[in-house]
Amino acid sequence: MVVQLSDISRDYQVGEQQVRALRGVSFAVAAGEFVAIMGASGSGKSTCMNILGCLDRPTGGRYLLDGVEVGRLPGDDLAALRNRKLGFIFQGFNLLPRTPALENVELPLIYARVPAAERRRRALAVLEQVGLAGRADHTSSQLSGGQQQRVAIARALVNQPTLILADEPTGNLDSATSAEIMALFQELNRGGITIIMVTHEAEIAACAGRSITFRDGQILSDLPAGQGRA
16 A cells, blocks of 8 residues: 555644544555545645645554655654655645746755756656656746646656645646646556545546545545546
8 A cells, every 4th residue: 555544633732722633534545546635624634635745743543655654754754755755746836936847847856866967867758748848948937837737747756756646736727727637647647656636626536536525634435536537
């Protein structure tokens, strides 16, 4: 299993009040799955995503990422695991605005201390994979929203991660561009890439193979979503 969450809880102290964001959440994701996480605001889906991304630690329970128990790792080891095992895609793209696409994609490889020639080779390869081979020298301001998200997807892929985490990846895109991006996600998934995606849109979730819905910090349902598969 790529992801194993067992009885995960997450509590926050807000003033004198304790907020229980997650309450005994358990699920597993196998290699090659495409899973959508859904739920209303305050349902716990974003807290769960932060834990999956090693950006937050659970109050209780166990999280295994590719067989490694995340909760036992010190901060530096956790950061190294995150850079090695995870690729992140965000609603707002999070690209450096005046930096060419190629250099944006190379960033995770710089943190991983990959030599310059190898960085360039791998970044160009993933830009071609997402259909942007001819846009490597373009800055964000020269790219459409859909193209910027493709650059972000290339950046998430360049370290050859075990898991891609996508947080509302179509939230800033129109419906036609959203469909193009989800088709790319499905293509990547058919190639064997494991994806977990947070979305509030049912039609976007339907593009995944499985949909997990949160309510009040717990899993309400965990069902196949296959009707949207291409």
